[in-house]
Amino acid sequence: MFEQLQKKWNVGGLQMALIISTFAIGGSLTGYAGKKIMNLLGVQQDWLWTVAYILLIIIIWPLAVLLISIPLGQYSFFISYIRKIGKRMGLVSSRESVDGSPENHTSLLTPDSRLTTNIAIFASGTGSNAQKIIDYFRNHSFIKVAIIVSNNKEAGVLQIAAKENIPALIIEKEKFFSTDVYIKELKEKKIGLIVLAGFLWKVPAILIKEFPGYIINIHPALLPKFGGRGMYGQAVHEAVITGKEKESGISIHYVDELYDHGKIIFQAKCPVLENDTAVSLAKRIHALEHEHYSAVIENLIKKQQSNKP
Numbered sequence: 001m002f003e004q005l006q007k008k009w010n011v012g013g014l015q016m017a018l019i020i021s022t023f024a025i026g027g028s029l030t031g032y033a034g035k036k037i038m039n040l041l042g043v044q045q046d047w048l049w050t051v052a053y054i055l056l057i058i059i060i061w062p063l064a065v066l067l068i069s070i071p072l073g074q075y076s077f078f079i080s081y082i083r084k085i086g087k088r089m090g091l092v093s094s095r096e097s098v099d100g101s102p103e104n105h106t107s108l109l110t111p112d113s114r115l116t117t118n119i120a121i122f123a124s125g126t127g128s129n130a131q132k133i134i135d136y137f138r139n140h141s142f143i144k145v146a147i148i149v150s151n152n153k154e155a156g157v158l159q160i161a162a163k164e165n166i167p168a169l170i171i172e173k174e175k176f177f178s179t180d181v182y183i184k185e186l187k188e189k190k191i192g193l194i195v196l197a198g199f200l201w202k203v204p205a206i207l208i209k210e211f212p213g214y215i216i217n218i219h220p221a222l223l224p225k226f227g228g229r230g231m232y233g234q235a236v237h238e239a240v241i242t243g244k245e246k247e248s249g250i251s252i253h254y255v256d257e258l259y260d261h262g263k264i265i266f267q268a269k270c271p272v273l274e275n276d277t278a279v280s281l282a283k284r285i286h287a288l289e290h291e292h293y294s295a296v297i298e299n300l301i302k303k304q305q306s307n308k309p
């Protein structure tokens with residue numbers, strides 16, 4: 001029986017044990033709290049006692065399991081489980097969104113009723129990060145790379161899109177900065193997260209406004225140092241070496257209206273060696289990017305999905 005549930009919920013053995021423990025402890029807590037409250041209420045008639053007790057249990061149970069799920073690390077499982085029950089009972093709206101943002105552009109329901117977040121990757125160059133992200137999410141159950149966007153029709157990333165059968169969109173400067181044509185297109189595709197991976201144009205305010213908190217970037221240095229206008233490609237690594245830094249690294253951050261400025265989500269460091277050139281350092285940094293970017297994206301989406309209203 002547990003094996004079937006494990007498959008249905010798509011969880012491993014340890015998580016299954018934690019879920020069962022949460023049910024068990026949450027259930028006992030519900031019974032205990034229900035009886036205590038009933039004693040305080042001092043209801044006499046049997047039928048009234050039963051009705052009141054059932055009502056109390058219905059109210060207390062979700063609170064109790066959610067409370068227990070926190071220390072057992074199962075909050076996101078239980079919040080979506082309870083939401084599903086609420087939906088079946090008609091208590092929760094069936095429209096869902098990621099992280100409470102405007103509902104119409106962020107998500108869609110998969111057949112198993114779990115949210116899928118569609119990613120748009122924006123890239124101007126080779127696209128080695130894009131490739132890693134595509135590989136990572138290829139068979140993912142709730143995250144999909146839905147479109148590759150590029151400002152450069154010669155970009156290597158477009159060949160990756162073609163090879164991977166992912167729709168590509170080549171954008172024009174005028175339309176990108178002065179109209180909402182592409183925003184409409186992204187919304188039609190129900191994009192939940194825009195991931196910049198070597199995208200060299202500044203992101204216009206209108207796009208940031210339409211995707212607030214849903215655009216992230218990776219920068220090949222430890223921000224806030226070595227960021228800003230002109231700080232891309234080899235120029236970053238050359239500046240790090242000229243600055244005689246002992247370490248460099250990567251920064252994954254939200255995108256705001258300034259270059260390389262938004263709140264930092266994640267950083268990882270690596271040493272700068274004495275004989276490093278911009279090329280050798282870039283290689284080490286790229287390896288770090290490939291190692292971390294996809295997992296950071298996944299964690300971010302998981303958090304967004306579990307915070308959704």
Ligand code: GRF
Nearest residue numbers: 126127128129198218219220
């Ligand atoms: C990466 O180094 C990234 O940090 C920067 O642009 C580069 C893109 O590399 N924003 P690639 O095209 O993914 O290989």
